[in-house]
Amino acid sequence: MKSIGRHMIMEMWGCSGLNSTDIVEQALREVTEAAGAVLLDLIVRPYTPQGVTGVAVVSESHVMIHTWPEYSYAAVDVFTCGKKAYPAAAMPILKRLFSPERVQVMEMTRGIFSDD
Numbered sequence: 001m002k003s004i005g006r007h008m009i010m011e012m013w014g015c016s017g018l019n020s021t022d023i024v025e026q027a028l029r030e031v032t033e034a035a036g037a038v039l040l041d042l043i044v045r046p047y048t049p050q051g052v053t054g055v056a057v058v059s060e061s062h063v064m065i066h067t068w069p070e071y072s073y074a075a076v077d078v079f080t081c082g083k084k085a086y087p088a089a090a091m092p093i094l095k096r097l098f099s100p101e102r103v104q105v106m107e108m109t110r111g112i113f114s115d116d
Contacts, residue, residue, distance in 0.1 A: 004111025005061060005081035008088060012074045014101025018067035019050050027097045028056040031063050034089040037080060060085040074098055079110070 017023040025044045032039045037058035044054035050070060056063040061079040068074070076094060078087035091105065 002113055003109045006087050007079040007108045007110050009106045010076040011104045012100035014072050015074050015098040017098055018069040021046050021052055023097055024052045024054040024065050028054050028063055030093045031090040032056050035085045037085045
C-alpha cells in the first residue's frame with residue numbers, strides 16, 4: 001500500500017497567546033521548519049473582536065492554525081505529501097508556544113492506494 005501523504009489534526013484547549021498574530025506566525029514558521037517542509041507563502045490574519053487564522057503554504061501542502069481565544073481553543077492542521085516532511089514534529093512546538101492544558105491529536109494517512 002502507498003499513500004499520498006499524512007494529515008495531523010491537533011486540538012488544544014486551555015491555551016494562552018491565542019489572540020497574538022506574532023505567536024501564530026512564529027508557530028507556523030517553526031512548525032514548517034521542524035516538519036522539514038519548504039515554506040512558499042505565509043498569511044496570518046486577526047479577527048475582530050478576537051481570534052487569529054494563519055496558513056503556511058508549503059511545497060508539501062499546508063499548515064493551518066485557527067484560534068478562538070474566547071474558548072481558549074486552537075485547531076491545527078498539518079498536511080504533508082511525500083516521505084520527506086514529518087507532521088508530528090509540530091506537537092512540541094505548539095505545546096511550547098500555546099501552553100495547552102489538554103491536547104487531542106489525530107493523524108490520518110491520506111490518499112491510500114494499492115501498489116498494483
